Amino acid sequence: MRAVGIILAGGNNHRMKELSQKRAICAMPIAGSYRSIDFTLSNMTNSHIQKVAVFTQYNARSLNEHLNSSKWWDFGRKQGGLYVFTPVVTADNSNWYRGTADAIYQNLDFLKKSHEPYVVIASGDGVYKLDYNKVLEYHIEKKADITVVCRDMEASQNVERFGTVRMNEEHRIEEFEEKPLQAKTQTISCGIYVMRRRQLIEMIEKCAEEDRYDLVRDVLVRYKDVKRIFGYKIKDYWRNIASVEDYFNTNMEFLKPEVRDYFFKQYPDVYSKVDDLPPAKYNVGANIKNSLISSGCIVNGTVENSVVFKKSYIGNNCVIKNSIILNDVYIGDNTYIENCIVESRDTIKANSRFVGEGEIKIVVERNERYVI
Amino acid sequence: MIKKEMIAMLLAGGQGSRLGVLTSKVAKPAVAFGGKYRIIDFPLSNCINSGVDTVGVLTQYQPLRLNTHIGIGIPWDLDRNIGGVTVLPPYEKSSNSEWYTGTANAIYQNLEYMESFNPDYVLILSGDHIYKMDYEQMLDFHKENGSEVTIAVMPVPMEEASRFGIMITDENKRITEFEEKPEHPRSNLASMGIYIFNWKTLKEALIAKAEQPALDFGKHVIPYCHENGAPLFAYEFTGYWKDVGTLSSYWEANMELIDIVPEFNLYEEYWKIYTKSEIQPPQYFSGDSVVERSIIGEGTDIYGEVYNSVIGCGVTIGKGTVVRDSIIMNQTRIGDNCELNKAIIAENVEIGKNVKLGVGEEAENETAPHIYNQGIVTVGEKSVIPDGVSVGKNTVISGITKAADYENCYLASGKTLIKEGEE
Numbered sequence: 093m094r095a096v097g098i099i100l101a102g103g104n105n106h107r108m109k110e111l112s113q114k115r116a117i118c119a120m121p122i123a124g125s126y127r128s129i130d131f132t133l134s135n136m137t138n139s140h141i142q143k144v145a146v147f148t149q150y151n152a153r154s155l156n157e158h159l160n161s162s163k164w165w166d167f168g169r170k171q172g173g174l175y176v177f178t179p180v181v182t183a184d185n186s187n188w189y190r191g192t193a194d195a196i197y198q199n200l201d202f203l204k205k206s207h208e209p210y211v212v213i214a215s216g217d218g219v220y221k222l223d224y225n226k227v228l229e230y231h232i233e234k235k236a237d238i239t240v241v242c243r244d245m246e247a248s249q250n251v252e253r254f255g256t257v258r259m260n261e262e263h264r265i266e267e268f269e270e271k272p273l274q275a276k277t278q279t280i281s282c283g284i285y286v287m288r289r290r291q292l293i294e295m296i297e298k299c300a301e302e303d304r305y306d307l308v309r310d311v312l313v314r315y316k317d318v319k320r321i322f323g324y325k326i327k328d329y330w331r332n333i334a335s336v337e338d339y340f341n342t343n344m345e346f347l348k349p350e351v352r353d354y355f356f357k358q359y360p361d362v363y364s365k366v367d368d369l370p371p372a373k374y375n376v377g378a379n380i381k382n383s384l385i386s387s388g389c390i391v392n393g394t395v396e397n398s399v400v401f402k403k404s405y406i407g408n409n410c411v412i413k414n415s416i417i418l419n420d421v422y423i424g425d426n427t428y429i430e431n432c433i434v435e436s437r438d439t440i441k442a443n444s445r446f447v448g449e450g451e452i453k454i455v456v457e458r459n460e461r462y463v464i
Numbered sequence: 465m466i467k468k469e470m471i472a473m474l475l476a477g478g479q480g481s482r483l484g485v486l487t488s489k490v491a492k493p494a495v496a497f498g499g500k501y502r503i504i505d506f507p508l509s510n511c512i513n514s515g516v517d518t519v520g521v522l523t524q525y526q527p528l529r530l531n532t533h534i535g536i537g538i539p540w541d542l543d544r545n546i547g548g549v550t551v552l553p554p555y556e557k558s559s560n561s562e563w564y565t566g567t568a569n570a571i572y573q574n575l576e577y578m579e580s581f582n583p584d585y586v587l588i589l590s591g592d593h594i595y596k597m598d599y600e601q602m603l604d605f606h607k608e609n610g611s612e613v614t615i616a617v618m619p620v621p622m623e624e625a626s627r628f629g630i631m632i633t634d635e636n637k638r639i640t641e642f643e644e645k646p647e648h649p650r651s652n653l654a655s656m657g658i659y660i661f662n663w664k665t666l667k668e669a670l671i672a673k674a675e676q677p678a679l680d681f682g683k684h685v686i687p688y689c690h691e692n693g694a695p696l697f698a699y700e701f702t703g704y705w706k707d708v709g710t711l712s713s714y715w716e717a718n719m720e721l722i723d724i725v726p727e728f729n730l731y732e733e734y735w736k737i738y739t740k741s742e743i744q745p746p747q748y749f750s751g752d753s754v755v756e757r758s759i760i761g762e763g764t765d766i767y768g769e770v771y772n773s774v775i776g777c778g779v780t781i782g783k784g785t786v787v788r789d790s791i792i793m794n795q796t797r798i799g800d801n802c803e804l805n806k807a808i809i810a811e812n813v814e815i816g817k818n819v820k821l822g823v824g825e826e827a828e829n830e831t832a833p834h835i836y837n838q839g840i841v842t843v844g845e846k847s848v849i850p851d852g853v854s855v856g857k858n859t860v861i862s863g864i865t866k867a868a869d870y871e872n873c874y875l876a877s878g879k880t881l882i883k884e885g886e887e
Contacts, residue, residue: 123745123746124745124746125744125745125746125762126744126745163538347748349748352745352748355745356745356763362744363744364744366539366741366744368539368736368737368738368739368741370498370499370500370730370731370737370759371498371499371500371730371759371760371761371762371774371775371777372747372759372760372761373722373731373758373759373760374755374756374757374758374759374760374770375724375756375757376724376756376757377756378755378756379754380749380753380755381749381750381751381752381753382749382750382751383748383749384746384747384748384749385746385747385749385760386746386747386762387500387746387761387762388731390731395749399746400746401746
């Protein structure tokens, strides 16, 4: 592949509520056995991008732990590799990343030392499959300066947390609005960009000179009339998980056979870190309907319309309905949980009751756990 | 200079013919176990957990699956700059090329491999047991006693002792005598086939007995060491250890995993068992599914009912199908409205709709009653079973079978249906 990859994984936002206290959005667990960034990382490796930089800043412990080895995505190569860049203090800079463009600027040497002619920039909070080579081909064919991957959202979807774009008939982007109060179109930017490496370096350096720090606001929106910015429309499954509602719904969509089939059975595969957990175990009293259960779980109770992540324990007579149980949760006997997201490593006492009324409740229970 | 205190040699070349069609295309150590593992994962994980990071795996019989599984040892952290895992098949030599003719002969043919690590001790393991054992503790025992050969033993019930190699020890655990499968055992300490040798003792014995046909540890090498006055000690192991050499013991060992707190617990944080995981997604249960007392691997879709069973990864169990007391290995697909009782289904098997396995009268297997017994239905890997057939007990099916192979859609108990040469 003639491109290096950059994954913007620093972010956090208030739409994730308590869930973002523990980790960056990119490290959010998805579909039982994965984390959000796995999808972008797998897309990169499946597109034969060999060198990938991940920029991370907000509470990166989970993410760093997940990226502890590049071998899971086959990046541990002599040519290329996986580079994780967190902000560091240097002789001439002691700032945090003040924005996405600043993150790239502070690590500009990575881009300058690369030899690949193109760069693929993607955010780490999307759940999708995409061959970036196709975007690159389109980029070259259109003689574009920047290509933005776009998608038409359903009319029912609120797009105010996305960047919206309007394209002319040859797909050149004429309008680009970031998080509009009143969206004029349902076409949004998926946060995936392709451009020439030299071009990116030039723009980022210019930005820095002008004390501008944001890739979207200060590069894409600002340059839209000067540079040839094109939209590449995708129609396949794509979800952004950066709000509690979307996070919940995206996970629940994996209960649909067509979604599982698309991600898990069709080529190419999605890769994740291997945890070496034993198979899931179902004791007497287990009763599971329309649910996903991950390895390492021990189930003694009822689970309905739910997604249970790795290594969770569900006690006797428990009822879990329409909920997401994140990794390594212990649920004591006789507990009732409905319409909830149970935060990872929670320990829930026996006889508890948690019900989300009208909206999804986030359960954070830090009780002592005694391991036998 | 390269120096390893102890290296392991893992004997993985045997066919394990008592596992019947399960080992017709793969070596026994590569047979699936416990939903997502293969038998060889247990000794390999024991090695890395014990700090033994140099393992030579001796292969001979049908090594393809084993080779792909082991690769460069990544799942066990055995991809090392120095040492790590090395697969050692028999090879051609300028003078006498030969297969591995016995356990010790296989080790003898790889003297050079062992020599290259300049070891003090060599650990000999076999790839067909399910257990968790700290070889480092065994080595400590070996050193403390000034032993030259230490044999891991475990106490077995006296009435079963005549099936094993039995060690007779003095009060200091020093071995005074040993008997191979004695009719009237004088001790109940059975050899587990795990040995630690001082490298010098092993090398000398192997060279001295090199001309012995079918050179074997139990029959030739250990007696030789004993006769030459080397101190032999028995290291007693009391944890879980299971020989899964027969279909019925293989079936039992799998079933023991589904107890509430199994004697052999895979869920302990300490002493993890590692394996190569190719399939990662979670498992799905449909609205009609029922599952009880079972363990199930990644990526499996269950639309039917599963009781008391061990199900591997990437398996599909159709709607209305009822699976009881069975073992189903990776990537097997079972259609709708089937009924499986006490069946062992190997990998990549296709079972059609309305198939019934393990029904009818008990009857002894016609071809190999010592292999296929206990009422178990055994289906070899990549087999196909057509829609609507019923199959009795103590039966075996292998290959792509068609409706015409079943008389009146029925394979009676005790029958063997093996179709050769059709892939």
